[in-house]
Amino acid sequence: MTMTFEDAAMALVEVGRRLDARGWAPATAGNYSARLDDGSIAITTSGKHKGRLTGADIMRVSLDGTPLTPGRPSAETGLHLALYRAFPDVDAVLHGHSPHAVGLSRAIPDATEWVFRGHEMLKIYPGIDTHETEAHLPIVDNSQDMEAIEAAVAAARLAPGAAPAYLIRSHGLYSWGRDVAEAEHILEATEWLIAAELAEMAFRNGSVR
Amino acid sequence: MTMTFEDAAMALVEVGRRLDARGWAPATAGNYSARLDDGSIAITTSGKHKGRLTGADIMRVSLDGTPLTPGRPSAETGLHLALYRAFPDVDAVLHGHSPHAVGLSRAIPDATEWVFRGHEMLKIYPGIDTHETEAHLPIVDNSQDMEAIEAAVAAARLAPGAAPAYLIRSHGLYSWGRDVAEAEHILEATEWLIAAELAEMAFRNGSVR
Amino acid sequence: MTMTFEDAAMALVEVGRRLDARGWAPATAGNYSARLDDGSIAITTSGKHKGRLTGADIMRVSLDGTPLTPGRPSAETGLHLALYRAFPDVDAVLHGHSPHAVGLSRAIPDATEWVFRGHEMLKIYPGIDTHETEAHLPIVDNSQDMEAIEAAVAAARLAPGAAPAYLIRSHGLYSWGRDVAEAEHILEATEWLIAAELAEMAFRNGSVR
Amino acid sequence: MTMTFEDAAMALVEVGRRLDARGWAPATAGNYSARLDDGSIAITTSGKHKGRLTGADIMRVSLDGTPLTPGRPSAETGLHLALYRAFPDVDAVLHGHSPHAVGLSRAIPDATEWVFRGHEMLKIYPGIDTHETEAHLPIVDNSQDMEAIEAAVAAARLAPGAAPAYLIRSHGLYSWGRDVAEAEHILEATEWLIAAELAEMAFRNGSVR
Numbered sequence: 001m002t003m004t005f006e007d008a009a010m011a012l013v014e015v016g017r018r019l020d021a022r023g024w025a026p027a028t029a030g031n032y033s034a035r036l037d038d039g040s041i042a043i044t045t046s047g048k049h050k051g052r053l054t055g056a057d058i059m060r061v062s063l064d065g066t067p068l069t070p071g072r073p074s075a076e077t078g079l080h081l082a083l084y085r086a087f088p089d090v091d092a093v094l095h096g097h098s099p100h101a102v103g104l105s106r107a108i109p110d111a112t113e114w115v116f117r118g119h120e121m122l123k124i125y126p127g128i129d130t131h132e133t134e135a136h137l138p139i140v141d142n143s144q145d146m147e148a149i150e151a152a153v154a155a156a157r158l159a160p161g162a163a164p165a166y167l168i169r170s171h172g173l174y175s176w177g178r179d180v181a182e183a184e185h186i187l188e189a190t191e192w193l194i195a196a197e198l199a200e201m202a203f204r205n206g207s208v209r
Numbered sequence: 210m211t212m213t214f215e216d217a218a219m220a221l222v223e224v225g226r227r228l229d230a231r232g233w234a235p236a237t238a239g240n241y242s243a244r245l246d247d248g249s250i251a252i253t254t255s256g257k258h259k260g261r262l263t264g265a266d267i268m269r270v271s272l273d274g275t276p277l278t279p280g281r282p283s284a285e286t287g288l289h290l291a292l293y294r295a296f297p298d299v300d301a302v303l304h305g306h307s308p309h310a311v312g313l314s315r316a317i318p319d320a321t322e323w324v325f326r327g328h329e330m331l332k333i334y335p336g337i338d339t340h341e342t343e344a345h346l347p348i349v350d351n352s353q354d355m356e357a358i359e360a361a362v363a364a365a366r367l368a369p370g371a372a373p374a375y376l377i378r379s380h381g382l383y384s385w386g387r388d389v390a391e392a393e394h395i396l397e398a399t400e401w402l403i404a405a406e407l408a409e410m411a412f413r414n415g416s417v418r
Numbered sequence: 419m420t421m422t423f424e425d426a427a428m429a430l431v432e433v434g435r436r437l438d439a440r441g442w443a444p445a446t447a448g449n450y451s452a453r454l455d456d457g458s459i460a461i462t463t464s465g466k467h468k469g470r471l472t473g474a475d476i477m478r479v480s481l482d483g484t485p486l487t488p489g490r491p492s493a494e495t496g497l498h499l500a501l502y503r504a505f506p507d508v509d510a511v512l513h514g515h516s517p518h519a520v521g522l523s524r525a526i527p528d529a530t531e532w533v534f535r536g537h538e539m540l541k542i543y544p545g546i547d548t549h550e551t552e553a554h555l556p557i558v559d560n561s562q563d564m565e566a567i568e569a570a571v572a573a574a575r576l577a578p579g580a581a582p583a584y585l586i587r588s589h590g591l592y593s594w595g596r597d598v599a600e601a602e603h604i605l606e607a608t609e610w611l612i613a614a615e616l617a618e619m620a621f622r623n624g625s626v627r
Numbered sequence: 628m629t630m631t632f633e634d635a636a637m638a639l640v641e642v643g644r645r646l647d648a649r650g651w652a653p654a655t656a657g658n659y660s661a662r663l664d665d666g667s668i669a670i671t672t673s674g675k676h677k678g679r680l681t682g683a684d685i686m687r688v689s690l691d692g693t694p695l696t697p698g699r700p701s702a703e704t705g706l707h708l709a710l711y712r713a714f715p716d717v718d719a720v721l722h723g724h725s726p727h728a729v730g731l732s733r734a735i736p737d738a739t740e741w742v743f744r745g746h747e748m749l750k751i752y753p754g755i756d757t758h759e760t761e762a763h764l765p766i767v768d769n770s771q772d773m774e775a776i777e778a779a780v781a782a783a784r785l786a787p788g789a790a791p792a793y794l795i796r797s798h799g800l801y802s803w804g805r806d807v808a809e810a811e812h813i814l815e816a817t818e819w820l821i822a823a824e825l826a827e828m829a830f831r832n833g834s835v836r
Contacts, residue, residue: 023649026819027751027812049812097748099819103826120351120380121306124236131351131379142747144757170758171747185236185258192235192308198826199312199407201833206410231441329560329589330515333445340560340588394445394467401444401517408521408616415619440650538769538798539724542654549769549797603654603676610653610726617730617825624828
């Protein structure tokens with residue numbers, strides 16, 4: 001499938017509106033990108049509210065991070081580019097912020113992953129065709145140094161059973177896919193799984209009394 | 210009442226938008242169907258986001274599951290058809306996914322039902338005209354084999370006091386009705402009942418301290 | 419202020435859309451009314467989804483309940499009319515259904531009221547001009563007999579410090595005001611107060627661990 | 628940047644719609660303001676639903692509170708003006724009401740602040756460029772006397788590490804910024820931080836069982 005800058009920009013603007021409507025794009029948090037036909041990357045610029053983007057808030061960078069159009073790319077551009085370099089068939093990366101995902105990451109401060117088990121929703125993840133399985137969501141500590149985050153998560157996100165997503169503690173969730181739609185599906189499914197497990201815990205706490 | 214394919218397709222597209230707005234249609238989860246005048250079934254195709262369906266994402270199958278128009282029917286088509294065969298006056302089936310319903314099903318892993326008691330909202334269920342009653346929501350384990358789910362739930366959904374809905378554990382909620390509107394009312398009412406009981410538990414936990 | 423049937427119908431249609439968007443009008447639950455210039459009452463008919471009303475779903479009844487236009491008035495019309503008879507300056511009554519309010523009413527099955535104390539939001543209630551006060555939300559048991567509900571709540575809703583609202587256990591919340599806007603403000607404020615106290619309990623449970 | 632009354636009115640009308648959509652503007656609660664080019668302040672009038680403002684619901688007052696156009700300014704105008712006088716580079720002030728923030732303030736009735744630690748989201752606050760820090764959200768008791776609130780919070784909001792926001796107990800949250808967009812970002816980020824910490828507590832309560 002061909003992806004022009006104009007198509008990518010429109011898709012990233014729209015995804016921002018949807019994530020904001022779900023409460024996952026507060027203030028200026030979040031950054032979204034897509035790989036274009038020429039191998040360069042369309043990515044949101046820094047400092048805009050992601051629920052109210054326009055095409056002018058999307059810029060292009062090369063796969064090594066060189067800006068190809070005017071604008072200040074997100075400080076987390078490096079994390080996007082590392083995913084494009086690691087996964088040649090990945091053409092979109094989304095980074096959202098939900099209170100639930102961040103709350104989970106802080107509640108288990110020493111954990112390096114959260115494991116989802118037995119959910120039908122796991123079939124949204126590519127390569128999973130049964131609920132009788134588990135998926136590992138890597139959790140990595142936050143850092144001012146993007147390369148440190150990338151180094152910490154690289155092995156985990158390549159491990160067997162790793163979800164096409166990872167969670168930076170006290171920060172937010174990354175997801176990726178073959179196009180913006182798939183990356184958004186994975187983000188939605190992962191957030192849904194976290195919300196379902198929180199509801200499960202609440203019902204367990206209630207039902208034992 | 211007459212139901213053409215065009216009417217059914219429009220109703221199913223609309224119901225997808227509404228369920229998505231409530232957070233019950235993440236990623237590509239969910240499938241919706243309606244019985245047409247000629248006895249065939251209009252059903253959502255597989256793999257689309259249910260909040261952004263168009264008429265092209267609805268296909269027709271016969272009551273025995275034979276595709277009558279191009280498209281790949283949902284893997285869960287069999288569960289829809291079993292309901293149409295069991296209940297001649299049922300003309301719509303909806304399958305949604307809320308974190309609350311799935312969380313409930315996982316919190317009580319050995320239960321085969323959840324009982325709602327004394328709610329005014331129970332009057333939404335056909336045949337109930339007083340809150341001084343109870344309704345049984347069957348809960349069935351998930352399976353890769355749709356026939357196994359159908360076999361497990363068939364007796365429970367025909368039992369006295371059974372809600373016109375059932376819950377597949379770690380998966381989601383089925384509801385049905387005489388038309389798409391009624392099936393949606395039953396889905397909304399059932400999700401509302403689950404949310405109200407979760408709030409009840411939270412207040413109980415809080416008020417005892 | 420003058421209130422024609424057309425104005426009232428439009429206001430009730432709009433309030434239904436807003437309550438539905440907040441999740442307080444599931445399935446066909448809820449009924450809304452307004453007093454007209456001629457002393458008759460515009461009220462929603464039975465059995466429609468309140469988030470998708472049209473003007474055709476509003477009818478007129480006299481203050482004693484006699485239908486003045488075609489249609490089946492809500493089974494709870496008597497509770498609306500009792501409020502109009504009791505409070506001559508009340509020109510609108512709303513009845514909504516939130517999981518939070520119903521959950522609260524069930525968590526305290528023997529209580530006849532819930533008391534809000536010290537909230538700035540109490541100033542939304544007419545006659546309250548300081549947060550250094552309390553307001554009593556009457557809670558009455560549900561009944562199939564609307565006259566029994568009315569008899570049970572009549573004294574409580576006239577008592578000093580009573581909120582312009584009451585809660586029917588396992589059922590939902592009534593609010594009223596001098597116009598539809600005020601009745602909606604009181605409904606929103608009361609639901610907000612319940613949600614704030616639930617959040618307070620959750621933080622208390624969390625902070626003690 | 629220049630800010631005319633018309634620009635400010637439009638921005639305040641829009642921010643009201645957005646805060647209402649998030650559930651932070653129930654009934655007629657809330658007030659919003661912006662500093663204009665001539666040094667006067669545009670502020671919402673009292674008693675309107677903030678989700679349905681029009682330009683006619685915005686008035687002008689001088690920095691000492693003298694009305695410059697017809698209308699009844701919010702009773703909390705003094706709190707807005709104190710912020711404009713204290714911070715010459717602040718050109719917008721927002722006051723919203725979420726159940727979460729108010730619930731937090733009531734759960735810790737003796738606390739004079741809440742401390743956010745280690746969140747990436749803290750970078751939304753001006754002057755913070757690392758998550759390896761903490762921000763102090765002052766909490767002040769509510770009062771009928773706006774000058775008493777202002778006196779109680781003045782030192783705290785000027786202290787090192789103070790967030791550009793404060794919380795009035797049982798009442799709501801104030802935030803400010805160099806323009807309406809920044810004040811809204813700070814409000815959203817602060818509410819998000821509170822929601823994330825509530826989710827963290829819920830997961831902690833769940834995970835220990």
